[in-house]
Amino acid sequence: MKNNIKIFAIIFLFLAIIITEEVESKDAKKTNNKNKNKSAVETLNYDLETDDDKDDDNYEETTPAAAIKPKATSKAPKKKKTTKAVNTSKNQKVDKSKTNRGPKGEPGPKGEKGEPGDAASDSFPMQAALSAVLTEHFGPAKDTIVPFDLVLLDLGDNYDNTTGVFICTIPGVYVVSLYLMSHPGAKVNARIYINSRPIAALWADDNKSVGFYPSSSIQTVTRLEFGDQVYVMLVDGGYGESWVHANYNAFTLYLLYEDSFMK
Ligand SMILES: *[C@@H]1O[C@H](CO)[C@@H](O)[C@H](O)[C@H]1NC(C)=O
Ligand SMILES: *[C@@H]1O[C@H](CO)[C@@H](O)[C@H](O)[C@H]1NC(C)=O
Ligand SMILES: *[C@@H]1O[C@H](CO)[C@@H](O)[C@H](O)[C@H]1NC(C)=O
Ligand SMILES: *[C@@H]1O[C@H](CO)[C@@H](O)[C@H](O)[C@H]1NC(C)=O
Numbered sequence: 001m002k003n004n005i006k007i008f009a010i011i012f013l014f015l016a017i018i019i020t021e022e023v024e025s026k027d028a029k030k031t032n033n034k035n036k037n038k039s040a041v042e043t044l045n046y047d048l049e050t051d052d053d054k055d056d057d058n059y060e061e062t063t064p065a066a067a068i069k070p071k072a073t074s075k076a077p078k079k080k081k082t083t084k085a086v087n088t089s090k091n092q093k094v095d096k097s098k099t100n101r102g103p104k105g106e107p108g109p110k111g112e113k114g115e116p117g118d119a120a121s122d123s124f125p126m127q128a129a130l131s132a133v134l135t136e137h138f139g140p141a142k143d144t145i146v147p148f149d150l151v152l153l154d155l156g157d158n159y160d161n162t163t164g165v166f167i168c169t170i171p172g173v174y175v176v177s178l179y180l181m182s183h184p185g186a187k188v189n190a191r192i193y194i195n196s197r198p199i200a201a202l203w204a205d206d207n208k209s210v211g212f213y214p215s216s217s218i219q220t221v222t223r224l225e226f227g228d229q230v231y232v233m234l235v236d237g238g239y240g241e242s243w244v245h246a247n248y249n250a251f252t253l254y255l256l257y258e259d260s261f262m263k
Contacts, residue, residue, distance in 0.1 A: 173259075
């Protein structure tokens, strides 16, 4: 009988120890989680602060390489960072390139060999493509050609960035597009011309002066003859002068179909 009591006592003690340890380890896990969550919040705050610094982008910037983000007076809600903290250390920066990334895959199979190129077009490429940007604020102006000064691409060397005029050297059908942004409280009224003939019109305004940046774009397709001059001009049209905002604009033009001489 005494022995039985002893055995019961030992088993009871044993169970008590196990239960206590389990409760303790649960508590430890909770604290650990709390710390993790806390650090996740801290990382978020840290990243947002850095973002704020970046938001103070310079209004007077002169290169389009800078963030293409208009500085609006009414700020749009910020995107929250979703990266989770992987380390509980304070202010630890998370390497985003290393998170949420699976193992590297096998390289794909080798592609088939292409057809040999056309010898004639290789030796005499008929190419025309223009991409130009205006990198300075322009205005107030009317009856003035917009001198897109930064030439990102000018295949065929058809564009003059001092005059803003493209001169056709390859007759054919061309795609022409234009994007312009203006300033708060201002407007932009522009047309694309071939020689002195307008082929497309663009308008954007902030007439109610609510403080947003008006912008608009247009794309058209047209036939160009040898020597035709294509340019963008700000026009009055009874509405006064226009403003073009630096960098947030594009004048693009490319040859779609070259005219055939075999007709
Ligand atoms: C930690 O965050 C997760 C979700 O992210 C939540 O499910 C959990 O309850 C949080 N833990 C604590 C201790 O706040
Ligand atoms: C967390 O960061 C600290 C300091 O950067 C480092 O010593 C520690 O090994 C890291 N822990 C983990 C789990 O990555
Ligand atoms: C035209 O482009 C050249 C570089 O190709 C540049 O040096 C020059 O400043 C540009 N002209 C104008 C008027 O911006
Ligand atoms: C807005 O439009 C009205 C009517 O066309 C005009 O009278 C006014 O001057 C315009 N305001 C601005 C800031 O352009």
